[in-house]
Amino acid sequence: MKNPNGYGSVYKLTGKRRKPFAVAKTIKLSGGKQKRVIIGYYESRKEANMALAEYNRNPFDPETYKTTFYEVYEKMIKQTNEILSEKTLKIKKSLIKTFEPIFDVPIRDIKLVTLQDIIDNETCSHGTISLKKSLCGQVYHYAMKMELVNKNYADLVDINKKKEKVIERKVFTGEEIEKLWKLSGIQEADMVLVMIYTGMRIGELTDLKIKDINLKERYCIGGNKTDSGKDRIIPLSNKIMDIIYKYISSDKTYLFETLRGKKIQYNNWREKKFMSLMGEMGVKHTIHDCRHTFATMISKTSASKTSIKKIIGHKNFETTEKIYIHSNLNEFRKVVDEL
Template identity: 35%
Template structure:
């Protein structure tokens, strides 16, 4: 179909720059607002199309729907609903973030970035189809998509409470079709004995020592990086995990003799409250450890291990040494794998756990 100049008020279909799956954008002016004393158009993006013909048909279909529902063309922008999507997020997060954990904040900030295409759109003009279109084009896995919908629900709950909108368009967003979508999923792969020997042979570094400490304790990386010196007992060779994502995660973790020198070194390195610090002498955060320390080990090995592979490897090494299954569950904090009897009645002295892990080589 030959491109044509459409009559005023019908809308626009034009091609975007760059290589895109759907290069044609379909837009229409749906109202006006006053900004600094000047009238400004409120432009709604209806969608994206593969060809001009598809975009034209989309626009005509949209206009046809407006004939049936003429009130949708009349957007009255009150001072309260002049806020853009990013403004609503900023207002909501200012209230919510001080009441939640840092990891939760990071999750919602990441979800917010997923909506970058509508950050500057007026919140009151966005509809369910706008959000579904963003999600469909995001390429994110289901876990991230679900967090994006959680964020939308939180924003609408906030906006309804403050009367910025009168309807929750997030509740109708359907993400069920993405439930099996996880393009970033990788199977767990334990470190080979050859890889572990290569790590031991590496020159001494923080990357090496912390990776080995993960491999020989079986702790989750957050449990180790959040470890406080007061919770480490060098004399008895164990440490206490006092914060974990599960109740069974609150436990005693033995320090095998093979990595004891590393715990001793970190305990005596500084006077900080936490056991670990980064190169700038600040607390060692997960992202910094992953991007700077752990990736260095992967590069030297020529591997692509996930951090959780260290925990998987510890369990495998203990199993190979015929460690008692109940003892192993206690050490790694596996709640779901324990029977009721194991959870309630089985208690082990720290020295017994230390003796159990000393078989690792």
């Protein structure tokens, strides 16, 4: 059946093409001139007819229609660039790489099944996948504001929690810790020992500034992951004080730095230092095993559950507790000295 005048047309292109059906429409330009433009290309005639019908219901600029997924992402980042921290921008740049297969695809042409396939093929943790889905949702939300799409397909993507990779946590054995002490003097070995005897996360340790270390009272102020763990008092065991003293210098900002005096970056340290150290020792551990080891060791001491939570950072200090921190420190120091 022939379409009404001015409705547009669908026709099949010659040759072998993945999307052989073209949708064309004559539109009016500014000044009264008319121009026949291609709305898009589709795999089947049915899909092309549906696209033409959708265009007639909700006309759009054919040139804008070609805006790709990555172009939308770039526009979104450019608009929010000034209000995002450098760290947040870096995370987004890392997460968006997951969607590289659709970077050059017009966002209007991306189907839910494509987004679902991308997420299903991810092997990272459920938390990271959630972040990737969230970023995709932000891109689609921005595309809706640009009137490029009518639906946020990212909201419909299913994250199968059953596929979540369970990371096996295992503690460093006494023999393995002894190996680390024999390697003390090598910065990465000293960093692992400090994490094992303080319970600090790697990000907390690399963020630790010398000015936040109280050598006389044997504690430092650190923590950056959660509200309950931020700026907590971390007691320093006598066993690692020689290490702490060794790395303190008036010309440094952070306790542990690169050879060039720069802040240590997690990914670089993990791949080039930590994994190499574990290989040299002939063991297999994740960085978080250090914190897990600390939690296991401290649970075997005389410490109360409340003290353990405060030291590890699973429960925030109340104002009154911070006022009486010095009385708590005595208990905390005794606990870590038992490790």
